[in-house]
Amino acid sequence: MAENAAATANIGVVGLAVMGSNLARNLASREGNTVAVYNRSYEKTETLLSEHPEAGFVGSSTVEEFAASLQTPRTAIIMVKAGAGTDAVIDQLTAVFEPGDIIVDGGNALFTDTIRREKAVRETGIHFVGAGISGGEEGALNGPSIMPGGSKESYETLGPILSSIAAVAEGEPCVTHVGTDGAGHFVKMIHNGIEYADMQLIAEAYDLIRRGTGKSPAEIADVFAEWNTGELESYLIEITAEVLRQVDAETGKPLVDVIVDQAGAKGTGAWTVQTALDLGIPVSGIAEAVFARSLSSKPAQRAAATDLPGPSDAWTVDDPETFIEDVRRALYASKIIAYSQGFDEIVAGAEQYGWDIQKGEIAKIWRGGCIIRAQFLNRITEAYAENDGLVALVTAPYFRDAVAGAQDSWRRVVATAAHAGIPAPAFSSSLSYYDGLRADRLPAALVQGQRDFFGAHTYKRIDKDGTFHTLWSGDRSEISAVDTH
Ligand code: NBP
Numbered sequence: 238m239a240e241n242a243a244a245t246a247n248i249g250v251v252g253l254a255v256m257g258s259n260l261a262r263n264l265a266s267r268e269g270n271t272v273a274v275y276n277r278s279y280e281k282t283e284t285l286l287s288e289h290p291e292a293g294f295v296g297s298s299t300v301e302e303f304a305a306s307l308q309t310p311r312t313a314i315i316m317v318k319a320g321a322g323t324d325a326v327i328d329q330l331t332a333v334f335e336p337g338d339i340i341v342d343g344g345n346a347l348f349t350d351t352i353r354r355e356k357a358v359r360e361t362g363i364h365f366v367g368a369g370i371s372g373g374e375e376g377a378l379n380g381p382s383i384m385p386g387g388s389k390e391s392y393e394t395l396g397p398i399l400s401s402i403a404a405v406a407e408g409e410p411c412v413t414h415v416g417t418d419g420a421g422h423f424v425k426m427i428h429n430g431i432e433y434a435d436m437q438l439i440a441e442a443y444d445l446i447r448r449g450t451g452k453s454p455a456e457i458a459d460v461f462a463e464w465n466t467g468e469l470e471s472y473l474i475e476i477t478a479e480v481l482r483q484v485d486a487e488t489g490k491p492l493v494d495v496i497v498d499q500a501g502a503k504g505t506g507a508w509t510v511q512t513a514l515d516l517g518i519p520v521s522g523i524a525e526a527v528f529a530r531s532l533s534s535k536p537a538q539r540a541a542a543t544d545l546p547g548p549s550d551a552w553t554v555d556d557p558e559t560f561i562e563d564v565r566r567a568l569y570a571s572k573i574i575a576y577s578q579g580f581d582e583i584v585a586g587a588e589q590y591g592w593d594i595q596k597g598e599i600a601k602i603w604r605g606g607c608i609i610r611a612q613f614l615n616r617i618t619e620a621y622a623e624n625d626g627l628v629a630l631v632t633a634p635y636f637r638d639a640v641a642g643a644q645d646s647w648r649r650v651v652a653t654a655a656h657a658g659i660p661a662p663a664f665s666s667s668l669s670y671y672d673g674l675r676a677d678r679l680p681a682a683l684v685q686g687q688r689d690f691f692g693a694h695t696y697k698r699i700d701k702d703g704t705f706h707t708l709w710s711g712d713r714s715e716i717s718a719v720d721t722h
Contacts, residue, residue: 257316336362369425380404386421404606416592430509437526471611
């Protein structure tokens with residue numbers, strides 16, 4: 238399609254629900270941008286145009302008009318419901334765009350879909366960029382953390398635009414070219430997986446403190462507000478204090494006591510775990526967080542299980558101050574494990590899919606705009622700057638020392654939770670992972686023996702090279718090892 242005389246916009250947004258509208262307003266607020274907008278049903282476009290005349294949007298009722306309103310090479314960001322909606326919009330845009338134009342999918346797409354879409358769109362000569370965008374509706378409006386994939390060439394055009402709307406942390410925009418094709422959505426998926434773990438750990442900390450000390454939600458809000466001034470400082474700790482302080486207007490009770498205790502999920506946590514299983518990466522803290530939401534959302538099972546026996550003694554801690562400090566340290570150590578596991582998955586994904594992902598840069602762009610923004614992300618950047626080949630984040634000197642300082646508390650909290658019958662799946666699985674990682678010998682040797690026994694799966698020996706199989710049955714004195722090499 239030839240450039241139309243009316244082509245006035247340098248960037249377009251397709252999909253004007255909450256995320257798309259806010260992103261379009263963010264773009265329009267930046268110097269030099271004129272933003273074209275289009276939505277499947279025209280009412281949303283009309284509403285946006287009438288509510289925000291100051292933005293100077295160029296609205297279209299058809300995708301042809303939308304394409305004609307964009308300067309070439311055209312750049313459009315799709316913000317529609319991920320899945321079939323994304324495919325439908327891509328088909329519409331590729332029909333009216335030209336080689337050299339750029340289509341960006343800013344929705345929460347599964348990274349393998351992005352790999353497929355990038356390949357298909359590339360054949361038309363149009364660039365396709367899957368960009369993870371984090372920060373919810375507030376972030377979209379005021380500055381999200383942006384994780385774009387796609388070609389380096391398209392990032393040359395896109396980079397300055399995305400930098401202009403991204404959150405800024407310590408003077409740097411929270412956006413970087415993550416890698417080719419699906420790399421951006423892959424890293425956004427891991428971000429969400431870590432977010433699940435972080436939220437679950439905070440929830441477990443709250444539960445332990447409440448049940449162990451009898452403090453009210455408002456009093457625990459003060460604890461979290463205090464924690465937010467130290468090494469745990471983060472958006473999630475900050476909002477936790479606010480959630481706990483909230484009083485229900487109708488009943489006067491703490492709102493957290495009125496909310497049904499069944500956690501929802503939109504699937505990105507499950508994707509992180511499914512992908513980790515395929516890659517063979519133990520993201521146990523993230524998995525427990527996903528499963529904890531699943532367990533919470535099984536009311537029939539939970540109702541049937543209320544009579545199951547637990548510890549008989551009522552439980553409260555003797556020294557609330559010390560216990561709360563133990564929980565704080567356990568939370569920090571478990572959080573380090575969640576990030577360590579998440580970065581392990583990034584490393585494995587990069588290797589599997591051929592992406593050159595700069596781990597330190599990822600930690601940097603998560604410092605602002607996104608849900609897991611936290612002070613300690615700087616420590617991750619520093620750890621990878623010191624040693625890019627770090628085999629596990631938790632082994633970096635800063636994190637090793639942090640866990641060393643926390644581990645006595647961590648063990649006490651996990652043991653106390655088990656003793657009191659309080660579920661702490663993310664705390665305890667993180668500790669087990671840590672102990673598994675540092676163990677000299679694991680009972681995996683026995684598992685190998687079992688596998689060889691029933692399935693002749695063979696094993697390796699500690700004292701010589703080769704692959705071995707034992708003839709297990711028959712007279713034990715006749716058992717012999719066979720080198721299958
Ligand atoms: P939704 O995910 O609720 O999607 C609604 C939008 O998708 C509307 O514009 C709707 O058009 C459009 N759409 C659908 Br549904 N099917 C379509 C189709 N077949 N063809 C064209 N358009 C279609 O919107 P959202 O909450 O603003 O999120 C947008 C994207 O951003 C999603 O991928 C989401 O996962 C991602 N995201 C959301 C958040 C968040 O906090 N909400 C955070 C980060 C990322 P219509 O008006 O005509 O029905």
